[in-house]
Amino acid sequence: MSKHIGWFVDGNWVTENSGRTIDVFNPATEELIGTVPANTAEDVDRAVRSAKEAFAAWSQTSYAERAVHLRKLRDGLATRAEEIATTIANDVGTPIRIASRIQAALPVTDVETYIDILDAGSDEPRVGNSVVVAEPIGVVAAITPWNYPLHQITAKLAPALAAGCTVVIKPSEVAPMVLEQLFDAIIEAEFPSGVINLVHGYGPEAGEALVTHPDVDAVSFTGSVAAGSRVAQLAAESIKKVTLELGGKSANVVLDDADLKTAVKVGVSNAFLNSGQTCTAWTRLLVPADRYDEAVELAAGFAESLTIGDPLDTATKLGPLVSAAQRDRVRGYIDNAAATGARLATGGSAAPNGVDRGFFVSPTVVADVDPKSVIAQEEIFGPVLVVLPYTNEKEALEIANGTNYGLHGCVWSADAARAEAFARRMRTGQVDVNGAAYNPKAPFGGYKHSGVGREMGREGLLEYQEIKSIQL
Numbered sequence: 001m002s003k004h005i006g007w008f009v010d011g012n013w014v015t016e017n018s019g020r021t022i023d024v025f026n027p028a029t030e031e032l033i034g035t036v037p038a039n040t041a042e043d044v045d046r047a048v049r050s051a052k053e054a055f056a057a058w059s060q061t062s063y064a065e066r067a068v069h070l071r072k073l074r075d076g077l078a079t080r081a082e083e084i085a086t087t088i089a090n091d092v093g094t095p096i097r098i099a100s101r102i103q104a105a106l107p108v109t110d111v112e113t114y115i116d117i118l119d120a121g122s123d124e125p126r127v128g129n130s131v132v133v134a135e136p137i138g139v140v141a142a143i144t145p146w147n148y149p150l151h152q153i154t155a156k157l158a159p160a161l162a163a164g165c166t167v168v169i170k171p172s173e174v175a176p177m178v179l180e181q182l183f184d185a186i187i188e189a190e191f192p193s194g195v196i197n198l199v200h201g202y203g204p205e206a207g208e209a210l211v212t213h214p215d216v217d218a219v220s221f222t223g224s225v226a227a228g229s230r231v232a233q234l235a236a237e238s239i240k241k242v243t244l245e246l247g248g249k250s251a252n253v254v255l256d257d258a259d260l261k262t263a264v265k266v267g268v269s270n271a272f273l274n275s276g277q278t279c280t281a282w283t284r285l286l287v288p289a290d291r292y293d294e295a296v297e298l299a300a301g302f303a304e305s306l307t308i309g310d311p312l313d314t315a316t317k318l319g320p321l322v323s324a325a326q327r328d329r330v331r332g333y334i335d336n337a338a339a340t341g342a343r344l345a346t347g348g349s350a351a352p353n354g355v356d357r358g359f360f361v362s363p364t365v366v367a368d369v370d371p372k373s374v375i376a377q378e379e380i381f382g383p384v385l386v387v388l389p390y391t392n393e394k395e396a397l398e399i400a401n402g403t404n405y406g407l408h409g410c411v412w413s414a415d416a417a418r419a420e421a422f423a424r425r426m427r428t429g430q431v432d433v434n435g436a437a438y439n440p441k442a443p444f445g446g447y448k449h450s451g452v453g454r455e456m457g458r459e460g461l462l463e464y465q466e467i468k469s470i471q472l
Contacts, residue, residue, distance in 0.1 A: 002024075002032050002033050002034045002035060003033070003034045003035075003177065003180070004021070004034065004035045004036070005034060005035075005036050005176055005177060005179050005180050005200070006036075006037065007036075007037055007039055007043065007047070007198050007199050007200055008183050008196070008197055008198035009046055009047050009050045009194075009197050009198075010050045010193045010194055010197075011187075011191075011192070011193030011194065012193075013183070017037040017038075017039060017040075017043060018037070018038060018039070018040050018043070020037070020038040021035040021036065021037055021038060022035060022036050022037070022038050022173045022200065022201070022202075023035055024036065024091055024173075024174070024175070024176060024177060025091075025323070026090050026091065026093075027091075027092070027093040027319075027320040027321060027322050027323060027358060027359045028090075028093055028310055028311055028319060028320050028357075028358040028359075028360075029357060029358060030324075030357055030358060030359070033090060033091060033177065034091070034176075034177050036173060036176050036179075036200040036201075037200050037201070038173075038200065038201045038202065038205070038206075039199040039200050039201040039205075039206045040201070040205065040206070040209075041205065041206070041209035043199055043201075043206070044168070044170075044199050044201075044206055044209040044210050044213065045209070045213065047168045047197040047198070047199050048139060048141075048168055048197075048210070048213045048215050048216055049215070050193070050194040050197050051139045051166040051167065051168050051194055051195070051197050051215075052138075052139050052166070052215045053194055054166045054192055054193065054194030054195045055136075055138060055139060055165070055166045057192065058164060058165075058166055058192060058195050059135075059136045059138075059164040059165070059166075060164075061164065063118040063119075063121060063122060063162075064118070066118055066161060066162055066164065067115050067118040067119060067162075069161070069189050069190065069191050070111055070114060070115050070118070070158065070161060070162065070189070071115055072188060072189035072190065073111055073158075073185055073186060073188075073189040073191075074108055074111040074112055074115065076184070076185030076186075076188045076189055077104075077107050077108050077111065077150075077154075077181075077182070077185050078108050079185075080104075080181045080184070080185060081100070081104040081105065081108070082100070082104070083181055084099075084103065084104040084107075084150060084178055084181050085099040085100040085103060085104040086099070086312070087177050087178045087180075087181060088103040088104070088149060088150065088175070088177075088178055089103075089311040089312055089319075090177070090311070090312075091149075091175040091176075091177045091178070092146060092147065092149060092175045092274070092277075092319075092322055093275065093311050093319035093320040093321065093322055093358075093359070094274050094275075094311060094319055095311050095313075095316040095317060095318070095319050096311055096312050096313070096314060096316070097314055097316075098273070098274065099311070102148075102151075102274075103148060103149075103150060103151065104150070106148070106151040106154075106440055107150045107151050107153075107154040109440045109441070110151060110154035110155050110158050110440065110456070111154055111158045113158065113440065113441050113456065113457065114158040114159055114161070114162035114461070115162075117162060117458060117461060118162050122134075127469075129471055129472050130469045130470060130471050130472070131469070131470045131472060132467060132468070132469055132470075133467070133468045133469075133470060134163075134462075134465040134466070134467055134468075135164070135465060135466050135467075135468055136163045136164030136165045136464065136465060136466075137163070137165055137217050137218045137241060137464050137465060137466050138165060138166075138216075138217030138218065139165065139166050139167075139168065139215055139216050139217050139218075140156070140160045140165045140166070140167045140168070140216070140217065140218045140219075140220060140464060141167075141168050141170065141210040141211060141213070141216045141218070141219045141220070142156040142157060142160065142167055142168070142169045142170070142220050143170045143203075143207055143210065143211070143219065143220070143221045143222070143223070143231070144156065144169065144170070144171050144172060144222055144223075145172050145222050145223045146171075146172035146174040146175035146176075146322055147175075147274060147277040147278060147279070147322070147381075148274075148278075149171060149172065149175045149176065149178050149179075150178045150181075150182060152222050153169055153171065153182065154182075155444075155455045155456060155460070156169075156220045156222075156455065157169065157196070159455075159460045159461045159463065159464055160220070160464045161191075161195070161196070162461060162464075163461055163464035163465050165217075165218075165464050166194060166195050166196070166197075167195070167196050167197065168197045168198070168199060168210060168216070169196070169197065169198045169199070170198075170199050170200070170201065170206055170207055170210050171198075171200065173200060173201065173202060174322055174323055175322060176200060179198060183196075183198060203227060207231075208230075208234060211231050211234045211235050211240070212234050212235075212237065212238065214238060216240060217240065217241065218240060218241040218242070218243070218463070218464060219231060219235050219240055219241070219242050219243070220242075220243040220245075220453075220455075220463065220464075221242070221243070221244050221245070222244075222245040222246075222279075223246065224246065224247060224379075225246045225247050225379075225404075225449050228244040228246045228451070231244065232244060232452070241463070242452060242453075243445075243451075243452060243453035243454075243455070243463045244451040244452045244453065245279070245444070245445060245446070245450075245451045245453075245455055246279070246407075246446065246449060246450050246451045247279055247379040247381075247405055247407070247449070247450060248279045248280055248281070248283075248379060248405045248406075248407030248408055248446065248450055249283055249284060249376075249377065249378070249379050249403045249404075249405040250280060250281060250282045250283060250284065250405070250407060250408040250409045250410070250428065251282065251284045251286055251399065251400035251409045251410075251426070251428075252267040252270070252271070252282035252284065252285050252286065252409065252410045252412075253286045253396050253397075253400050253409070253410065253411045253412065253422065253426075254267075254285070254286065254287045254288070254295070254412045255288075255393065255396070255411065255412060255413040255418065255419065255422065256288045256291075256393075257413055257414040257415060257418075258412035258413050258414060258434075259412070259414070260287065260291055260294065260295060260298070261298060262412075262435075263412040263435070264285065264287075264295055264298040264299050264302065265298070265302050266435045267282050267285050267299070267385075267410070268299055268302040268303055268365075268385060269302075270282045270410070271283050271285075271383075271384075271385040272303070272306060272317075272318060272363055272383045272385070274319075275318055275319055275320065275321055275361070275382065275383050276330075276380065276381060276382045276383040276384060277321065277322060277326070277381050277382065279379075279407055279408075279450075280407055280408035280430070280438075281408075282408070282409065282410055283379075283380065283384065283385055283386060284376060284385075284386050284388055284399075284400075285299060285385060285386065285387045285388065286388050286389075286390055286396050286399055286400060287387065287388070287389060287390070288389070288390065288391075289389040289390060289391050292387070292389040295387055296345050296365065296367045296387050297345070299345065299365045299385060299387055300345040300346035300365045303346050303347065303363040303364070303365050303383075303385070304346050304363070306318045306363050308352045308355065308360060308362075308363075309355075318363055318383060319360075320358040320359040320360045320361075321359045321360070321361055321382055322359070323359060324359050326359065326381065326382070327359040327360070327361055327382075329380075329381075329382075330349075330361050330380055330381065330382030330383075330384065331349035331361060332349075333374070333375060333378070333380045333382070333384065334347070334348060334349040334361075334364055334366075334384060335349050336374060336375070337366050337369065337373070337374070337375040340373065340374075341368070341369075342366050342367070342368055342369045342373070342375060343366070343367045343368040344364060344365070344366060344367075345365040345366070345367045345387070346362075346363065346364065346365050347361075347362040347363050347364030347365060347383070347384075348362055348364060349361070349362075350362065361382055361383055361384075362383070363383040363385075364383060364384045364385070365385050365387060366384060366385065366386045366387070367386075367387050369386060369388070371388055371399045371402060372402070376388060376403075377403050377404075379405065393422070396422075397422065397425055397426070400426055400428075401425075401426060401427045401428075404448055404449040405428075405446065405448060405449055405450045406427045406428040406429060406446050406447030406448040406449075406450045407428060407429055407430070407445075407446035407447075407450035407451070408428060408429065408430045408431070408432075408446075409423075409426050409428045409430070409431045409432070410431065410432040410433070410435065411423050411426070411431060411432075411433060411434075412433075412434050412435070413434070416433065416434065419433045419434060420433055427447050427448065428446065428447055428450075429443075429444065429445045429446040429447055429450065429451075429454075430442075430444065440456060441456065441457055442456060442457050443455070443456055443457040443458075443459035443460060444456040444457075444460070
C-alpha cells in the first residue's frame with residue numbers, strides 16, 4: 001500500500017494543499033509506494049512565515065536549551081533506526097546492510113556532533129577592545145537530495161538548530177518517505193512550533209520559491225552542479241548566504257609502492273557504494289602504467305563479485321538506481337563511452353543477468369579512455385568506475401586534479417608520509433590515506449565546482465552564524 005507524507009508547518013502536519021501530488025516508486029520493484037504534495041509558492045510562504053515568527057524566541061535560547069531538544073531528536077532517530085533503514089532501502093534502493101550502517105546511523109552522529117559542540121559552550125574571543133560574537137543567521141532553507149535522504153537533512157538541520165536558526169526543509173521529491181520518521185522524532189523532541197518546517201515539491205516551483213523568499217536569510221543546498229549554480233544565482237539577487245555541496249569525480253590514486261589488490265578492492269567497494277549514487281565515490285582509479293592491465297582485471301573481478309538484487313535481502317551488495325530517469329542517464333554515459341572507443345572490462349548498459357524489473361545497471365568498469373574524455377570527467381552517479389594509467393607521480397597528480405571537481409579522493413602507499421604528502425597536493429576537500437575511515441565529525445565540502453562552504457564539524461556551524469564585533 002502507498003503512503004502519503006504531508007507537509008509540516010507551525011509544529012503540525014498539514015493536510016490541505018493544492019491537490020497536486022507527486023508519486024514515489026520503489027526502484028527495485030517499480031511499484032508505487034507513496035505520494036507527497038507538490039507544494040506551491042504560497043505553501044512555501046506559509047512555511048517561511050512560520051520559521052520567521054519562531055526565530056525571535058528560538059534564537060535567544062541558551063546552548064543548554066538547544067542541546068536538550070537535540071538530545072531528544074538524536075534518541076528518537078536512534079530508536080527508529082531499523083524503520084529508517086527499511087524505508088530508505090525501499091525508496092532509494094540502498095541495500096539494507098548499508099542502509100542500516102550508513103543511512104540510519106549517520107544522522108544520529110550528525111545530531112550528536114552538535115550536541116557535543118553545544119555542551120562545550122560558547123567561546124567569545126577578545127581582540128583588543130572588541131568581543132567577537134557568533135549569532136544565528138536567521139531563517140535557513142535546507143534543500144536536499146535523494147541519495148542520502150535523511151543524512152543530507154540532518155547534516156544541515158543539526159548545525160542550523162544548534163546555531164539558533166529556524167529551518168524550512170525542502171527534500172527531494174524522488175525519495176522523501178523517511179520524512180515521516182524524521183518528523184515523528186522532531187515532534188517527540190518538542191521543538192517549539194515553527195522552528196522546523198517542511199515543504200515538498202519540484203525545484204523550479206517550491207525550491208525556487210524558497211531560495212528567492214525575502215525572509216530566508218541563508219540557503220544550504222546539496223545536489224548537482226547545474227542546480228547549485230541556479231540556486232547561487234537566485235540567492236545572489238537578495239544577497240543571501242549560500243552553502244553548496246555539489247558533485248564529485250574523485251580520484252583513487254594507487255602509488256607504485258602500494259598494495260594494488262587491496263587498493264583496488266577497497267576502491268571498487270567505495271565507487272559502487274549506494275550503486276555509485278554517492279558524491280564522494282572514488283570513480284576514477286589511477287594506477288601505475290606498468291600494472292594497468294592487472295588493475296583493470298582486478299577491478300572487473302571485484303565488480304563482478306558484487307551480489308545484485310533485492311535491497312531488503314541482507315546478501316545484496318548492489319541495489320538499483322533510484323529512478324528510471326537516473327538509470328537511463330547512467331546507461332547513456334556507458335553507451336557513449338563504448339561508442340567513442342572505450343573498453344568495457346565488465347558490465348555495460350544492459351540490465352544485469354536475471355533482472356527483469358527495477359532500475360538496475362550492471363556494475364561497469366571502463367578502461368582505455370583519455371583522462372579528458374566525458375566518462376572520465378563528468379559525474380555519472382551510477383555504478384561506473386574508470387581505470388586510468390599514469391607514468392609517474394607528477395602525472396598522477398595532474399590527472400587527479402584534472403577535473404572541475406574537488407570533493408573527495410584517496411591515495412595509497414606503503415609509505416604513509418609519502419601518501420600524506422601526495423594528499424596535501426590534491427585539490428579536494430577530503431582525502432583518505434590508505435583507505436582511512438570517513439570521519440563524520442570533520443568538516444566536509446569541496447573545491448572548485450564541488451561546492452562552496454563546509455558541512456559537518458565546528459566549521460559546519462559557522463555556515464549558520466553571523467559574526468559581530470562589539471567594541472567595549
